[in-house]
Amino acid sequence: MATAQDFTNPIRPTWCSGCGNFGIWNGVKRALAQSGLEPHQVMLVGGIGCSSKLPDYTYANGFTSLHGRPIPIAHGVKFANHDLTVIVSAGDGDTYGLGLSHLLNAIRRNADITIMVHDNRIYGLTKGQYSPTSPEGTRSKTSPRGSLDEPVNPIALALAADGTFVARAFAGELAHMVDVLAQAFTHRGCALVDILQPCVTFNPGFSYDYYRPRVYKLEEAGHDPTDFDAAWQHALEWPAHDDRIPIGVFRNIDRPAYWERLPVLHDGGPLVKQTRTWDEAAYDRLRANFI
Numbered sequence: 001m002a003t004a005q006d007f008t009n010p011i012r013p014t015w016c017s018g019c020g021n022f023g024i025w026n027g028v029k030r031a032l033a034q035s036g037l038e039p040h041q042v043m044l045v046g047g048i049g050c051s052s053k054l055p056d057y058t059y060a061n062g063f064t065s066l067h068g069r070p071i072p073i074a075h076g077v078k079f080a081n082h083d084l085t086v087i088v089s090a091g092d093g094d095t096y097g098l099g100l101s102h103l104l105n106a107i108r109r110n111a112d113i114t115i116m117v118h119d120n121r122i123y124g125l126t127k128g129q130y131s132p133t134s135p136e137g138t139r140s141k142t143s144p145r146g147s148l149d150e151p152v153n154p155i156a157l158a159l160a161a162d163g164t165f166v167a168r169a170f171a172g173e174l175a176h177m178v179d180v181l182a183q184a185f186t187h188r189g190c191a192l193v194d195i196l197q198p199c200v201t202f203n204p205g206f207s208y209d210y211y212r213p214r215v216y217k218l219e220e221a222g223h224d225p226t227d228f229d230a231a232w233q234h235a236l237e238w239p240a241h242d243d244r245i246p247i248g249v250f251r252n253i254d255r256p257a258y259w260e261r262l263p264v265l266h267d268g269g270p271l272v273k274q275t276r277t278w279d280e281a282a283y284d285r286l287r288a289n290f291i
């Protein structure tokens with residue numbers, strides 16, 4: 001059985017010293033091992049961002065896509081080979097900005113992928129512009145007088161789209177994050193895990209010291225992840241109020257995944273293993289419909 005070390009490749013991360021991405025990377029490798037997965041069974045899909053470099057440093061299948069587009073790529077991979085465990089690794093800018101429509105569509109379809117968001121509340125790779133999760137009033141390179149936008153609440157968004165697995169983790173709570181990620185990787189359908197991630201270089205205010213006294217674990221608070229109303233109440237606790245931040249699984253329910261409802265995949269097995277012959281007559285009939 002693979003260990004966390006088996007998911008480490010020889011490429012050294014270029015992340016800044018002290019970056020929260022190191023904690024997430026550790027957590028991902030441990031969670032993959034805890035889920036009983038082998039490197040060849042895993043596909044990690046990045047967009048563009050510091051967060052999206054994680055597939056480069058992890059020994060598994062990997063794909064670097066475009067900023068805002070890793071979710072449709074990941075869903076395409078899952079269609080081609082639903083035997084793979086497919087995981088998106090992207091930033092809050094990528095997922096909640098340019099990629100927001102992809103996120104909501106993947107959730108409402110129950111696409112069988114994990115969407116892991118390294119939420120540092122800033123654009124890291126491009127050196128510190130405010131992001132969709134930056135609080136209103138954030139002073140940054142693109143908002144020198146303070147941003148005017150209300151931040152998105154990813155947990156509430158995912159619940160509103162009827163997400164089957166909705167969770168928040170914190171890069172500074174390794175064991176808890178591993179447990180949440182392992183549940184997400186083995187979940188049937190779409191799992192959103194928003195991970196609070198300090199960016200020490202461009203958003204030092206949201207540091208480990210900022211988050212540590214605020215986070216509390218939903219599991220220890222007796223939360224039932226099948227109770228939608230309770231999940232919704234917890235979702236509204238933060239960032240609207242700044243004192244307590246719930247982490248853990250807000251919602252976890254069972255529903256068939258998108259590919260399971262497609263007979264060609266459900267009954268036929270993974271597309272990459274199906275033998276299909278070319279039917280010239282069927283193609284001609286189809287083409288005739290468009291002429």
Ligand SMILES: Cc1ncc(C[n+]2csc(CCOP(=O)(O)OP(=O)(O)O)c2C)c(N)n1
Pocket residue numbers: 048049050051052066067068090091092093094095118120122123124125126131
């Ligand atoms: C279509 C497109 N728009 C913009 C960019 C420039 N760009 C690259 S990364 C990035 C934002 C990075 O922030 P985030 O997604 O939060 O990831 P982080 O670097 O913080 O992990 C932007 C705007 C791009 N590469 N492609």
Ligand code: SF4
Pocket residue numbers: 014015016018019020021050051120124125198199200201202
């Ligand atoms: S810029 Fe921020 S998110 Fe990017 S590697 Fe440095 S600390 Fe991490």
